[in-house]
Amino acid sequence: MPDFDVFVIGAGSGGVRFARIAAQNGAKVAIAESRHWGGTCVNLGCVPKKLMVYASEGAEAAEDARAYGWDIRTxxxxxxxxxxxxxxxxxxxxxxxxxxxxxxxxELFIGRAKLIDANTIEIGPGPLDEQAEPRRVTAKRIVIATGGRPTRPPIEGAEHAIISDQAFHLKARPERICIIGGGYIGVEFAGIFAGLGSQVDLVFRQDLPLRGFDRELREKLHEALPHHGITVHAGQSPERIEKLGESSYRVTFGNGKSIETGLVFFATGRKPNIDGLGLEAVGVTLKNGAVAVDERSATNIANIFAIGDVTDRINLTPVAIAEGHILAETLYAGQTRSWSFETTPKAVFFSETLASVGLTEEEAVEKADIEVFTAAFRPLRQTLIGRDRKAFMKLIVERESQKVVGAHMMGDAAAEMMQGIAIAVTAGLKKIDFDRTIGIHPTTAEEFVTMRTPTRQRERTPRS
Structure with a gap:
């Protein structure tokens, strides 16, 4: 008789949601965590990062207040x-x-868990308890929810750079920092450090930041970065990092050019956290370094499942939570809750927030003829401040059905607005539904329901 009905390895967002729902439906559940309860998002990701974004907005908020008559000095x-x-x-x-x-x-276990066989888990010492005696337990089912971890590119001197986990615990803010990587983490931390007063160099390999987002939105961000005091090095790959002295480094690029900085920060992506789990001993299939699962989050081993970033599907906290909830109800409640993963909204909390839902223009035009509606304007809040900062908003409409299949925005409160727009896109609402909705005036959000004339129309162009 197994000790537990199900054992969860990893107490991040997905693992915790699965464990709670499974237990509430009568399962005997255990969970092991070696490092942080709540996982990356709570400890080294979304939550602390957003708090730091708020901090970085303080100086600009004081500047804005002076424009509105307040005698504020920072x-x-x-x-x-x-x-x-x-x-x-x-x-x-x-x-x-x-x-x-x-x-x-x-039941909670503190320590690093690994698979001994398809039903046996060993919990040994981990960062939270380095003296723990190894203990073995058995379970009818096992759920792997160990998330992801930051990566370091294999370049000379990589050991001199920090990764995102370390950025949350720096003893002092660097006066100058070179951030390598143009994804979520790189862009967000560039905004954080620039807002707090650091001189920031942002380096990325592509011509534009935020690969995977709508290209026009990426272009707007690229134009905005220098206005926030960020020096952009697009199309550059670092080849070497040299330590020159205490808090002094030189980063050399592939074209031979180099910059000097006080700290080098790798924001070059994350990979599934599978090291030491014992997956190979059990025969769990991997795909491109991630745990391979089907649409039910099942692995090739009948009683072993995996959810969240360790599967490298849609690597966002709310998605991991949804996957955990669905799996728990499927296994222990005899039902399957429905989530629309195809219309998962996403946001980048830069100094000017970016947010998207649905298809990019590039994706949409591969599928159908489309109409594209855009608006770029200076929000009312900026008028007294005198800052040349524009909001950008975009709707993508499938021409024949008139369904809104994508929405994108850069500007204040973009993420808050996009959560509501995501409901409309998920529901399959049409452009006329947006048009017949009365706006709230004066707001930036009303522009989403007042764009009447297409900026452009495009014929379907399948990818060759």
Whole structure:
């Protein structure tokens, strides 16, 4: 008789949701975590990053306030105070996660778990308890939810750079920083450090940042980066990092050019966190370094499942939560909840937030004839400030059906707006539904329901 009905390896967002729902539906559940309760998002990702974004907005908010008549002056930013406040909040959230699991009846194990066979798990020492004695338990089913981890490119001197996990615990804010990578993490931290007063160099291999987003949105961001004090090095790949002295480094690119900086930060992506799990001993199939699963989150081993970033499908926290919820209800409640993964919205919390849902223009035109509606304008808030900053908004409409198949925005509160727009896109609403909706005036959001004339029309162009 197994010790548990199901054992979850990894207490991140997906693992915690699965464990709670499974336990609430009568399963005897255990979960192991070696490092952080709540996983990357709570401890080294979404939550602390957003708190740091808020901090980075302070100087500009004071500048804006002066334009509206307030006699406000800013002093130096206190980095250590920010980190201490952030750490206190994260500690509180860690406690909440453990409490939620305990109240749901889930048994908690602290340590690094690995598979011994398809039904046996060994929990050994980990960062949270380095002296723990190894313990073995058995389970009828196993769920792998170990998420992802930051990567370092294999270049000379890579050991001199930090990764995103370390950025949250720096002892001091660097006066100059070189961030390598033009994805979510690179762009967001470029905005954070620039907003706090650092001199920022942002380096990425492609011609534009944010690969995978709508190209026009990427172009708008590329134009905006220098206006936030960020020096952009597009189309560049670092080949070597040299330590010149204390807090002094030289980064040399493939074209022979180089820059000097006080800190080098790799934001070059993440990969599934599978090392040491014992997957090879059990025979779990991998695909491109990720745990291979089917549409039910099942692996090739009948009783082993995987959810979240370790499967490298849609690597976003809400998606991991949805996958965990669906799997728990499928296995223990006899039902399957429905989520629309095809219309998963996403946001990049730069100084000017970017947000998207549905198809990019490039994706949409491969599938059908389309109409593209765009608007770029200076929001009312900016008029007294005098800052030349425009909001950009975009709707993509399938011409024949008139369904809105994509929406994209860069500007203040873009993520908050896009959550509502995502409901409309998920529901398959048509452009006329947007047109007949009364706007809230004066807001930026009303532009989504007042764009009447297509900026351009494009004929279907399948990818060759």
């Amino acid at each position: 002093g130096a930013h206190d980095w250590q105070k920010l980190i201490a406040a952030k750490d206190k909040e994260i500690e509180r959230l860690d406690g909440i996660y453990k409490s939620m699991l305990g109240k749901a009846g889930v």
